[in-house]
Amino acid sequence: MRFLVLIIKNIRRNLVRSALTSLGTIVLVFVVTLVWAILSFLDAAMAEKSQDFKGIVTERWRLPSQMPFAYAASLCAGAASQPGDVRPDDSMTWQFYGGTVDPDKRTRENSLFAIATDPSKLRTMMDELDSLPPDDAARLDEAIAKMQQNRQGIILGKDRLASLNKRVGERIKLYGINYRDIDLELEIVGSFPESRYDNTAVIHRDYLLASLDAYERQTGKPHPLADKTLNLVWLRVPDTETFGKVANQILTSPSYSSPAVKFETAASGIATFLEAYRDLIWGMRWLLAPAILITLSLVISNAISISVRERQTELAVLKVLGFRPWQILTLVLGEALLIGVGSGLCSALATFVTINYVLGGIKFPIAFFGAFYIPAEAILWGVSVGLVTAWIGSIVPAWSAQKVKVSEVFAKVA
Amino acid sequence: MADSVTDRRWIVRVQGVHRYFKRGSERVDVLKDLTLNVPEGEFFGLMGPSGSGKTTLLNLIAGLDKPSEGQVWVGDDQISAMSEGQLARWRTRHIGFIFQFYHLMPVLTAFENVELPLLLLPLSARQRREQVMTALDLVGLSDRVRHRPGQLSGGQQQRVGIARAIVTDPTLIVADEPTGDLDSRSADEIMNLLEELLRSLHKTILLVTHDPRAALRAHRVLHLEKGKLVEQPEMLGAE
Numbered sequence: 001m002r003f004l005v006l007i008i009k010n011i012r013r014n015l016v017r018s019a020l021t022s023l024g025t026i027v028l029v030f031v032v033t034l035v036w037a038i039l040s041f042l043d044a045a046m047a048e049k050s051q052d053f054k055g056i057v058t059e060r061w062r063l064p065s066q067m068p069f070a071y072a073a074s075l076c077a078g079a080a081s082q083p084g085d086v087r088p089d090d091s092m093t094w095q096f097y098g099g100t101v102d103p104d105k106r107t108r109e110n111s112l113f114a115i116a117t118d119p120s121k122l123r124t125m126m127d128e129l130d131s132l133p134p135d136d137a138a139r140l141d142e143a144i145a146k147m148q149q150n151r152q153g154i155i156l157g158k159d160r161l162a163s164l165n166k167r168v169g170e171r172i173k174l175y176g177i178n179y180r181d182i183d184l185e186l187e188i189v190g191s192f193p194e195s196r197y198d199n200t201a202v203i204h205r206d207y208l209l210a211s212l213d214a215y216e217r218q219t220g221k222p223h224p225l226a227d228k229t230l231n232l233v234w235l236r237v238p239d240t241e242t243f244g245k246v247a248n249q250i251l252t253s254p255s256y257s258s259p260a261v262k263f264e265t266a267a268s269g270i271a272t273f274l275e276a277y278r279d280l281i282w283g284m285r286w287l288l289a290p291a292i293l294i295t296l297s298l299v300i301s302n303a304i305s306i307s308v309r310e311r312q313t314e315l316a317v318l319k320v321l322g323f324r325p326w327q328i329l330t331l332v333l334g335e336a337l338l339i340g341v342g343s344g345l346c347s348a349l350a351t352f353v354t355i356n357y358v359l360g361g362i363k364f365p366i367a368f369f370g371a372f373y374i375p376a377e378a379i380l381w382g383v384s385v386g387l388v389t390a391w392i393g394s395i396v397p398a399w400s401a402q403k404v405k406v407s408e409v410f411a412k413v414a
Numbered sequence: 415m416a417d418s419v420t421d422r423r424w425i426v427r428v429q430g431v432h433r434y435f436k437r438g439s440e441r442v443d444v445l446k447d448l449t450l451n452v453p454e455g456e457f458f459g460l461m462g463p464s465g466s467g468k469t470t471l472l473n474l475i476a477g478l479d480k481p482s483e484g485q486v487w488v489g490d491d492q493i494s495a496m497s498e499g500q501l502a503r504w505r506t507r508h509i510g511f512i513f514q515f516y517h518l519m520p521v522l523t524a525f526e527n528v529e530l531p532l533l534l535l536p537l538s539a540r541q542r543r544e545q546v547m548t549a550l551d552l553v554g555l556s557d558r559v560r561h562r563p564g565q566l567s568g569g570q571q572q573r574v575g576i577a578r579a580i581v582t583d584p585t586l587i588v589a590d591e592p593t594g595d596l597d598s599r600s601a602d603e604i605m606n607l608l609e610e611l612l613r614s615l616h617k618t619i620l621l622v623t624h625d626p627r628a629a630l631r632a633h634r635v636l637h638l639e640k641g642k643l644v645e646q647p648e649m650l651g652a653e
Contacts, residue, residue, distance in 0.1 A: 002533045009521040317517040320478060321531045321578075322506025324499050406478045410469070410590075 003327070007334040014307070018339060021303040025343035025389075026350075028296040029382050033351045035289050036381055037374045038364055042281065046271045050240050054125070055088075056269035057233040057250060060260040064096075066228035067259060069209065075233040075261070078246040079253040086245045088235035092117055092125035096231050097208055099174030099184060101164060109163040111177065114154065114201035116208040119147040122155075125234055128195055136193035143168075143190020151207040153189035157198040159360060159371070161191055179225055182211050198360055198371055234266070293389055300393030304336050308397045315401050316409035325402035332398035333391065340390025341383055348382020424487075425586060425618045426452035426475055431484035431494075433470055433641075444470045445481070446641040452620065457612050459632030460622045466638040468622045469590060475620060476509050476588045477501040489585055506534045510579030510617075512589040516571040518563040518578075524550065525559040528577045535582065549577040552614075553607060569600030576607060580615065587611070587619045593628050605631050 011018045057075050058065035074081075076091035095116040100106045122144055123129050123137075132140065140155075147153035154172070156164070166172060168188050176182040184207065192200060208229070215223045237243045247263045250256065264272070274281065308315070315328055323331075352374045355362055361371030433445040444467045452458045462468050473479040474486050477493045478501075486494040488508060496504060505511075518527045528549055532542045550556045553573040563571050572592060579587055589608065593601035605628055612619055621632055629635045637644050 005526065006519075006522070006530075006533075009519075009526075013521045313517060314519060317513070317519075318530070319502065320476070320505065320509075320511045322502050322504075322509075322534050324502040327534070407470070407473050410473075 003331055003334065007331060007338060010307070010311075010331070011335050011338060017303055017306070021299060022339055022343040024299040025296060025340060025386060026347040028292050028299070029344045029347035029385050030351050032289055032292045032296075032385055033348055033374060033378050033381055034355070034362055035284050035292070037355075037378055038362065038372045039281070039285055039289075040375060041372050042270075042274065046267045046274070049265075049267070052089075052236070052238055053243070054266040055235045055237060055243055055246070055263055056266050057235065057261050057263050058231075058269065060262040062259065065231050066225070067230040067233075067261065068227045069093075069095075069230045071256060071261070072230055072233065074253075074255055075250065076235070078235060079249040079255065081249075081253070085249055086242050088237050088242075088246055090121070090124050090236040092121040092234040093205060093230060094232040094234070095205055095208055095229050097174075097179055097182075097184070097203060098177035099179075100177060101172055101174060103175040106177070112156075112160055112164070112174070112201045114174075114203045116203050116205040118205055119144045119153075119155075119202065122202065125236065126197075129192075129197070132193055140190065140193060146189035147202075147204055150187060150189065151204040151210070152184070152186055153204060154186040155190045155192060155202045156188060157192045157200045158194060159198040159363075160201055161188070179208075179212075179223065182208070182215060182223065184208070184211060194360065196361075196371065196373070199363075235263075293385065296385070296389040297393035300336055300340060300390050301397065303339075304332065304394040305397040307335070308332060308401045311401075312404060312409050315404045316406045319404065319406050328404070329398045329402040332401045333394055336390040336394030336398070337387060340386035340393075342386070344382040344384070344386020345379070346382075347386075348379045351382070352376070352378055423454045424451045425454040425456075425489060426450070426620070427485075427487040428471070428475065429485045429487070431471075431474065431481040431486060433467070433474065433479070434482050444641050445474075448484070448641070448643060450636070450643065452618060454618055455612075455616050457609070457619045457631065457633045458621065459629045459635035460620065460638060461624065461626075461629055461635055462638035467641045468638050471638065472588055472590055472620065472622050475586070476511060477505050503534075506531055507582060508585040510582065510584040510587040512572070512575050512579045512587065512592045514591040514594040516563070516568075516575045516595070518571055518574055520563050523560050523562055524555060524566065524574045524577075527563070527574055528581050530578065531582050545581055546577075549581040550574075552580065552611065553577045567600070568596050569603055572596060572600070572604050573607065576604070576611070580611060580617070583615075585618070587617050589619060589621045591623055591625075592621070593623070593625055598627075601625065601628065 059067050072093045076088075076093065078086060078088045080087045097114045097116050098111065099114065100111040102110045123140065129140065143155050147155060161167065164172065166188055168191055171185065171187050174184045174186060176184070184203065186203065192198065212223050212226045212229065216226065235246060237246055243265065250261060250263045318328055355374045361373050363371050428448055428450040431445055431448045432443070434441050434443045448471065460468050460471065470479065474481055474494070475488065477488070477496070481494050484494070485492055491504060491508070493501060493504060519530070522530070525546055528546045529542055532545060537545070547556060547559075550559060553576050555570060555573050555577065558566060558570065563574070566574065592608070593604050596604060608619060608621075609631055611617055621628065623629050
């Protein structure tokens with residue numbers, strides 16, 4: 001603490017250089033925080049659990065998975081058919097319906113991808129919707145109740161509402177993109193609370209199924225996707241033992257031979273889905289993030305090296321006054337660490353607030369994740385990144401500072 | 415340690431010191447078999463042409479360098495046998511260094527500059543403040559405590575340098591051409607101040623100078639030429 005004033009005053013000695021170094025640190029910590037937030041989210045999504053987790057049933061050999069809806073009921077029961085067979089705790093079916101409000105001029109803004117499901121499963125089977133604050137939970141429950149009464153209801157995330165320029169209570173007509181000629185007349189019955197579902201849309205599966213039936217009635221032939229409408233089935237199981245038994249029931253059942261299905265944990269399913277992004281994620285983790293950290297170390301190293309070179313005489317004077325080498329090392333390291341930690345903290349805090357509360361998440365279109373949020377621990381990342389890169393960047397100049405030879409420096413001065 | 419004849423205590427004893435530097439394969443002898451004793455309370459002057467080894471000798475006595483051969487004692491401490499860390503600690507307590515170009519920290523105020531060596535000692539903030547104010551009072555700058563070096567004249571900066579040198583109450587004050595960067599009036603003021611400190615604080619002062627007027631203030635003056643003391647003064651001690 002005694003040296004703190006000296007450290008701070010040395011940082012203020014060249015304000016422009018210190019400010020530029022700090023700014024460089026802030027920008028780089030900002031970028032690395034964004035990258036790590038996405039990677040951390042994906043890692044968490046792919047992390048295996050052992051208790052109360054979800055499994056996902058999909059078509060075994062094809063992406064995207066397209067199964068007949070006839071599979072739904074028995075799969076939701078975990079293919080339990082014999083006494084003693086185990087059943088999952090809960091289940092949910094997903095059918096993906098892509099549509100646009102303007103078929104003549106389709107854009108990203110006027111199109112959406114909706115999950116057609118049983119609305120009663122939203123609160124029990126979709127991550128984070130089972131632990132909403134009371135007010136948000138009440139609003140969502142109200143929307144779900146409306147959708148159960150009106151199968152033409154749709155619940156939208158706030159960003160999707162904004163991009164469509166619609167409000168709750170208004171009606172929209174979606175023209176089918178993947179379900180060609182299946183157009184849906186929908187009433188917006190509610191919105192998701194601010195969360196990862198800001199870009200999500202959910203419709204009632206009964207309405208989609210009824211529309212497919214109507215298509216067959218009108219045209220005299222089934223819709224091309226009528227027998228391929230079930231994309232995913234989610235099953236919640238209490239533990240790995242139950243998961244194994246349910247998996248065995250599904251995989252050995254003769255009911256699912258054409259097409260064949262597979263049952264894997266949600267984490268494994270997401271990992272499989274993310275295979276397509278493997279190179280991108282690898283590049284972010286092993287090229288982009290390390291490159292940022294190295295650049296940050298070099299920025300700090302450059303600034304501290306210049307500072308040490310300029311202050312050779314002062315460092316020699318400190319030695320004359322009795323400062324020991326480790327104390328001089330501490331002074332120089334202290335300057336770098338103060339800049340690194342301070343800038344890292346400011347950057348991480350600003351990133352956390354700006355991304356989560358101002359921008360509503362990072363809109364990084366990867367897999368089916370609409371937006372990524374900065375976790376609270378990112379503030380610790382910022383501090384750690386600042387600390388470690390400042391240490392790495394300044395250790396060499398600090399080491400050279402503590403090795404300053406008094407007699408040589410003053411010989412040059414004289 | 416005392417001289418048997420004069421019964422004066424030697425504060426500095428330089429015994430058979432050689433100091434040479436290597437420049438490639440060439441050996442440059444700066445000090446050659448040098449012996450020197452300085453008694454406590456003396457104002458001792460060292461003169462000589464450039465390159466004669468004055469600063470090298472001063473650095474050895476101040477514990478900034480080590481002899482290639484021989485011993486250097488200050489008080490009861492053989493500083494030539496100390497490690498760099500020990501020397502650093504020793505310098506804090508025993509040496510006050512006054513530089514030709516002041517070498518104050520430009521980012522610190524006069525008060526903070528004088529306080530610097532005290533940061534290394536186990537003193538409370540209050541004790542440090544008292545010692546700094548006493549030192550600045552002694553050099554007549556108690557009204558300039560908040561000024562930075564850039565806001566002070568050359569003479570005032572050197573006074574701050576002197577305050578920094580005496581603030582730890584050192585055994586020995588070492589001054590390397592303290593008037594070399596000053597006009598004659600400021601130089602006189604600085605020399606008056608050093609004499610005053612000698613009288614009031616009973617310090618031993620080692621002065622390296624090119625300036626004959628400054629050297630006149632010393633109790634005795636030795637000359638160094640090509641690494642050897644060429645004039646043997648009457649008080650040069652014999653062990």
